[in-house]
Amino acid sequence: xxxxxxxxITRFNIVTKESRSWFHGTRNLSLEEAENKAxxxxxxxxxxxxxxxxxxxxxxxxxxxxxxSYGVVVISDNMPKEWxxxxxxxxxxVNNVEILEIPVESQFKSEVSKYVISRFSxxxxxxxxxxxxxxxxxxxxxxxxxxxxxxxxxxVICFSDGYQxxxxxxxxxxxxxxNWPNIGLGMGVFNLKDDGExxxxxxxxxxxxxxxxxISIQGGHxxxxxxxxxxxxxxxxxxxxxxxxxxAEKVLKDRFPHxxxxxxxxxxxxxxDLVT
Numbered sequence: 001x002x003x004x005x006x007x008x009i010t011r012f013n014i015v016t017k018e019s020r021s022w023f024h025g026t027r028n029l030s031l032e033e034a035e036n037k038a039x040x041x042x043x044x045x046x047x048x049x050x051x052x053x054x055x056x057x058x059x060x061x062x063x064x065x066x067x068x069s070y071g072v073v074v075i076s077d078n079m080p081k082e083w084x085x086x087x088x089x090x091x092x093x094v095n096n097v098e099i100l101e102i103p104v105e106s107q108f109k110s111e112v113s114k115y116v117i118s119r120f121s122x123x124x125x126x127x128x129x130x131x132x133x134x135x136x137x138x139x140x141x142x143x144x145x146x147x148x149x150x151x152x153x154x155x156v157i158c159f160s161d162g163y164q165x166x167x168x169x170x171x172x173x174x175x176x177x178x179n180w181p182n183i184g185l186g187m188g189v190f191n192l193k194d195d196g197e198x199x200x201x202x203x204x205x206x207x208x209x210x211x212x213x214x215i216s217i218q219g220g221h222x223x224x225x226x227x228x229x230x231x232x233x234x235x236x237x238x239x240x241x242x243x244x245x246x247x248a249e250k251v252l253k254d255r256f257p258h259x260x261x262x263x264x265x266x267x268x269x270x271x272x273d274l275v276t
Contacts, residue, residue: 006066006068006128007071007072007116007126008072008128008129010073010131013039015034015035035078046268049268053263055071058135059071060258061258065141067096070120071094072097073100075099075101108200125190126151127191133226134186135256136222137256140222147215153192155214156188156199156202156212158215159187159220162222162225163176163178166226166267168242168271170269172243173244228267245264249261249264
């Protein structure tokens with residue numbers, strides 16, 4: 001289906017004048033303060049590791065299975081050279097993933113629209129959100145193609161069910177079923193008119209059903225939201241039995257074959273005090 005593409009958008013440590021208000025960690029900071037915080041060495045190393053293990057791993061799996069599947073990692077052009085080069089190196093080996101650099105003074109949505117119009121001109125697009133520390137199921141693109149058969153312009157799709165996962169020891173993982181009807185992870189929109197608008201133009205995911213043609217897909221496990229030492233959005237405590245590495249891999253392997261023991265071993269260990 002060459003006239004239709006499924007396109008993931010990953011915002012990665014963007015620091016612009018506009019973006020400071022998006023994230024809890026940089027709200028009410030000056031641009032220089034936000035840069036110092038976001039680009040601090042240990043913070044960047046952790047975020048790059050997350051990007052490699054989860055979002056890029058997901059893109060590699062999805063894009064290798066379908067030539068209609070693409071991803072774009074959006075960064076700001078003020079990212080320090082050493083980290084920018086590292087991100088470019090990681091992305092360069094993943095099928096159908098590109099980097100979009102946006103200027104500090106730019107308007108994010110405008111830059112993304114220009115990219116989508118240029119890159120996917122004349123094609124219908126389903127764009128979706130994927131953060132650097134999140135995972136989608138192995139048949140996500142296949143499910144979008146099924147929904148495309150009856151899709152309407154600017155119709156928003158949300159997959160409500162998935163897993164929340166954290167690690168609190170060398171061989172201790174927790175995986176919990178979640179049902180979040182308005183979760184942003186994997187939420188996407190059909191654009192059938194080639195105008196460049198994406199899921200990030202649709203506004204806050206928290207009340208999407210009130211403003212747009214909205215479908216919430218129930219059942220199954222379509223995503224994994226990871227909890228770790230540097231989540232920017234709100235997190236909650238998890239009450240579930242501890243799983244060994246091999247047990248966690250077994251839980252995930254059918255829906256998330258790309259999240260194997262090696263990826264699980266790369267997860268940072270979360271503060272035990274935050275897990276009950």
